[in-house]
């Protein structure tokens with residue numbers, strides 16, 4: 102049976118043509134945007150589980166002064182519904198939020214989707230390692246997302262935006278509003294699809310933001326483009342819009358504040374004349390005659406203003422009384438739909454993070470102040486460097502941020518930590534590959550076969566996920582399931598199985614996993630101790646995100662697949678044995694140090710630069726670290742980031758590699774350490790100490 106379409110779908114292009122093409126019956130407000138691949142179904146909620154990568158308890162004192170001295174967490178607790186920074190494709194993220202009951206819960210959404218056409222995505226692909234800057238390769242999920250977004254030009258961009266805007270509407274609260282930041286390339290298209298999704302009647306403003314001043318040249322072909330467009334829609338008629346004001350030091354209006362009463366307070370005179378006839382307000386006050394239409398205030402109000410010293414009485418009783426408006430109480434000019442007073446983030450600004458599309462905090466402050474109140478929930482699903490979160494945090498709003506780019510999430514996390522924000526959670530929907538598999542619904546069986554082939558192994562049809570190396574028949578290869586991290590226990594079981602499999606056993610086992618458990622290295626070492634004879638020699642490798650390219654497009658029989666991509670060893674950190682010093686009867690000073698951090702996967706645009714980087718890292722591996730964090734009392738489940746070290750903005754200094762903390766006597770502690778490098782690789786390890 103052919104699938105039937107759910108009711109109330111927008112008609113296809115063909116149906117539209119059939120309907121309006123020839124006859125064009127006259128109707129009202131039918132105009133809207135159609136394109137060949139316009140999605141016909143609204144996306145559904147998706148019951149995907151978020152994984153908590155970290156609970157982050159920012160701890161700035163340590164980082165700023167670099168003393169790395171013992172430091173307590175301030176006792177700040179994670180809120181019951183905490184602020185969330187989510188790494189993932191925002192379509193999946195929003196579908197999962199809907200499934201978690203977020204429909205109608207968000208009061209304000211700001212988005213600034215990437216809207217450059219063509220290949221020019223303006224992403225910051227540069228990493229600084231030591232004194233040099235290198236260009237890195239974007240991870241496959243980001244590359245795919247961007248090519249998916251623009252592969253068919255505008256059509257694919259609209260395909261991307263349409264379902265996302267539909268979900269955003271569902272997530273907005275009845276009083277909520279959405280600000281969609283764009284520019285001349287696509288503002289006219291977005292305006293039409295926003296009209297369709299939110300309703301023309303809920304269109305509030307087209308805000309024109311003058312980003313910069315313009316320069317031009319005699320051979321210019323267009324006027325310099327110096328503005329962005331921010332489209333503002335509400336969900337219903339009951340939206341919040343708090344008028345805003347701004348002050349410009351060059352505003353000629355300021356010249357009007359030219360009087361003072363000798364106390365230095367400058368003021369301006371505001372007439373108190375009614376603008377239309379007000380018979381009830383025609384009265385004489387202190388001998389001053391009323392204006393023709395009467396005063397604009399009642400006699401009581403006039404008296405109150407007088408008592409407050411706010412009236413100006415001209416010498417001649419024939420003239421009118423005015424109200425004094427003091428410069429120091431003047432709120433400024435009302436903000437209109439033309440915003441000229443907010444400048445781009447300048448290169449020297451404190452807030453600058455070298456994120457190419459970073460928007461100024463003042464812009465978000467204005468938006469948050471206009472359309473949200475303290476305690477409201479604000480979301481930005483294309484959060485980039487996290488400007489919306491930084492502002493929401495400062496203004497006492499709750500927030501949800503998401504971004505598909507790991508770098509963006511890293512920048513945002515560091516920004517919030519540096520601003521000493523309230524504790525928040527960092528979440529994801531699993532690794533890149535898992536998200537892509539969810540998004541595209543890849544067949545798992547084929548996936549195992551393709552990965553084994555890519556590695557250079559021959560699939561064993563009798564056992565799912567197993568293969569044998571083409572080059573070395575004594576090496577068994579195992580591909581881990583995409584939806585879980587490899588644990589030490591599972592790896593030991595596999596190594597034991599490999600040793601005895603097929604009667605003869607296999608000398609070597611290679612495990613290809615998407616992710617490894619937090620304490621994988623230590624736990625494996627511990628479990629494998631003195632069992633060399635029972636276990637095959639095992640190597641642990643990471644399935645690189647590039648496999649996804651092949652998962653999408655490769656025919657299974659392709660013999661060319663082998664060795665197309667490199668499977669690197671998993672990143673590895675070595676942590677020192679903690680140094681423990683008794684401080685008093687009840688406390689100990691505990692110090693941990695990262696002794697080594699090894700990453701094989703350096704995704705560089707120009708591979709020939711690798712030796713140069715390796716040389717620099719041989720001198721100091723810490724140049725590679727972007728962020729590292731410690732949970733001093735890891736519970737084996739959620740990583741509580743209580744101590745953080747972050748590379749400074751310029752990136753020319755390596756991070757310190759020692760962390761220190763005072764711990765109470767009386768229990769065993771598992772100290773967990775997590776390191777994230779400038780390419781987004783991460784590694785973790787644990788150490789146990791006994792303070793009983």
Ligand SMILES: C[S@@+](CC[C@H](N)C(=O)[O-])C[C@H]1O[C@@H](n2cnc3c(N)ncnc32)[C@H](O)[C@@H]1O
Nearest residue numbers: 190191213458459460483485486488504505506
């Ligand atoms: C123009 S930037 C946002 C900049 C941000 N307003 C700021 O102030 O830093 C757009 C962001 O959207 C992200 N993005 C693009 N496609 C996405 C998707 N499908 N899901 C989540 N984030 C996405 C990009 O990674 C990029 O960081």
